[in-house]
Amino acid sequence: MPRVGLTPDRVVDTAMTLVDERGLDGLTLAAVADRCGVAAPSLYKHVSNLADLRTLVGVRVLREMADQFATAVMGRSGADAVATLMRAYRGYVVAHPARYAAVPADPLHQPEYAEAGRRLLEVMGAVLRPWQLTGNDLVHAMRAARVITHGFASLESAGGFGLPQDLDETYERLIHMFLTSLTPQES
Amino acid sequence: MPRVGLTPDRVVDTAMTLVDERGLDGLTLAAVADRCGVAAPSLYKHVSNLADLRTLVGVRVLREMADQFATAVMGRSGADAVATLMRAYRGYVVAHPARYAAVPADPLHQPEYAEAGRRLLEVMGAVLRPWQLTGNDLVHAMRAARVITHGFASLESAGGFGLPQDLDETYERLIHMFLTSLTPQES
DNA sequence: GCTTTAAAGCTATGAGAGATAGCCAAGCGC
DNA sequence: GCGCTTGGCTATCTCTCATAGCTTTAAAGC
Numbered sequence: 001m002p003r004v005g006l007t008p009d010r011v012v013d014t015a016m017t018l019v020d021e022r023g024l025d026g027l028t029l030a031a032v033a034d035r036c037g038v039a040a041p042s043l044y045k046h047v048s049n050l051a052d053l054r055t056l057v058g059v060r061v062l063r064e065m066a067d068q069f070a071t072a073v074m075g076r077s078g079a080d081a082v083a084t085l086m087r088a089y090r091g092y093v094v095a096h097p098a099r100y101a102a103v104p105a106d107p108l109h110q111p112e113y114a115e116a117g118r119r120l121l122e123v124m125g126a127v128l129r130p131w132q133l134t135g136n137d138l139v140h141a142m143r144a145a146r147v148i149t150h151g152f153a154s155l156e157s158a159g160g161f162g163l164p165q166d167l168d169e170t171y172e173r174l175i176h177m178f179l180t181s182l183t184p185q186e187s
Numbered sequence: 188m189p190r191v192g193l194t195p196d197r198v199v200d201t202a203m204t205l206v207d208e209r210g211l212d213g214l215t216l217a218a219v220a221d222r223c224g225v226a227a228p229s230l231y232k233h234v235s236n237l238a239d240l241r242t243l244v245g246v247r248v249l250r251e252m253a254d255q256f257a258t259a260v261m262g263r264s265g266a267d268a269v270a271t272l273m274r275a276y277r278g279y280v281v282a283h284p285a286r287y288a289a290v291p292a293d294p295l296h297q298p299e300y301a302e303a304g305r306r307l308l309e310v311m312g313a314v315l316r317p318w319q320l321t322g323n324d325l326v327h328a329m330r331a332a333r334v335i336t337h338g339f340a341s342l343e344s345a346g347g348f349g350l351p352q353d354l355d356e357t358y359e360r361l362i363h364m365f366l367t368s369l370t371p372q373e374s
Numbered sequence: 375g376c377t378t379t380a381a382a383g384c385t386a387t388g389a390g391a392g393a394t395a396g397c398c399a400a401g402c403g404c
Numbered sequence: 405g406c407g408c409t410t411g412g413c414t415a416t417c418t419c420t421c422a423t424a425g426c427t428t429t430a431a432a433g434c
Contacts, residue, residue: 001400003400038413041413044393105347152334154337155292158293160337173327174331174334178364188428190429215419225382228423
């Protein structure tokens with residue numbers, strides 16, 4: 001039988017499209033194997049198991065998010081940068097709702113995710129720098145931003161809001177709420 | 188074989204304790220049947236299937252939440268009532284992290300959950316009444332409250348915050364942030 | 375108090391998931 | 405051209421949920 005030339009990266013690629021198409025629960029080894037034109041056990045030559053594949057997908061998503069957010073805030077600062085970052089967060093989740101569900105809530109606690117998670121955190125930290133928050137205030141501010149972005153994004157991606165109408169407005173109000181909660185020492 | 192006297196409610200009862208002990212993924216028909224002292228297929232006499240059981244658990248949880256929140260805010264009003272409700276929300280999730288994961292993000296869109304979901308929404312609406320918000324402002328305010336409570340609770344229950352220390356402080360700041368975002372027409 | 379009958383158990387069985395063992399061939403390095 | 409690593413495969417196991425169909429319990433009705 002001719003080799004199809006699979007690699008871990010290619011497996012993750014098809015896993016990503018499968019997640020997009022069928023949701024996170026649709027990510028099964030049988031489906032991935034089928035999509036790759038290969039029998040299911042062959043996948044184990046490239047990926048340890050399903051949990052491993054899911055982790056690889058999650059890490060890929062987290063990196064994708066960090067990259068997009070970093071470029072989005074580039075050249076911006078102050079309230080503009082914060083708002084842009086928060087909009088970019090929501091934008092990613094709207095564009096890839098199923099992918100977002102693949103990243104765990106506690107990336108920093110899992111070694112595989114830690115690096116990507118830290119990068120994402122650094123973007124938030126950089127954007128908040130103009131406020132010169134002290135250690136404790138900074139922690140609370142970053143947590144607040146995370147609660148708002150994750151809370152809104154997870155609800156929106158799960159269809160948690162009754163009507164899609166005015167969702168932009170709701171999010172803008174949340175951004176404003178967060179910005180005014182920072183000490184009004186805007187850049 | 189003597190009958191063990193199962194009912195749908197008793198099945199859901201043991202399902203709830205299983206969710207508490209093993210998490211939402213630990214809820215399997217085999218485990219429930221074992222716990223009930225019955226063979227797995229016997230459960231189908233009381234519950235349509237696993238999805239149905241999961242729904243029943245979710246509805247039970249949502250009702251539990253609505254009940255607890257309603258009694259928590261009883262006799263309170265204004266900012267005190269809002270803060271109490273938000274603290275009760277977090278309190279439930281801290282007490283039963285796995286149960287919280289059983290309720291879907293869009294309860295109002297699923298007929299089985301609709302009634303319990305509406306009750307929970309009514310509590311929030313009642314608590315916001317002193318602010319006399321207009322239709323649009325009310326919608327945005329309730330969404331903001333939901334984003335904050337759900338965002339924080341889901342992150343906390345998933346171990347999403349690095350250190351548990353100061354989490355109370357973070358949440359109190361978020362409550363304050365929300366309250367000050369309402370027009371300062373406090374009761 | 376006996377008969378009927380709906381309901382609540384059971385065993386047997388199947389489909390489909392993940393996972394492992396072990397075989398075989400492709401194709402690269404020497 | 406030879407050998408060995410590597411990436412495929414089939415066969416098989418276990419554990420899910422799920423269904424079919426049988427048996428027995430126990431309550432309702434005469």
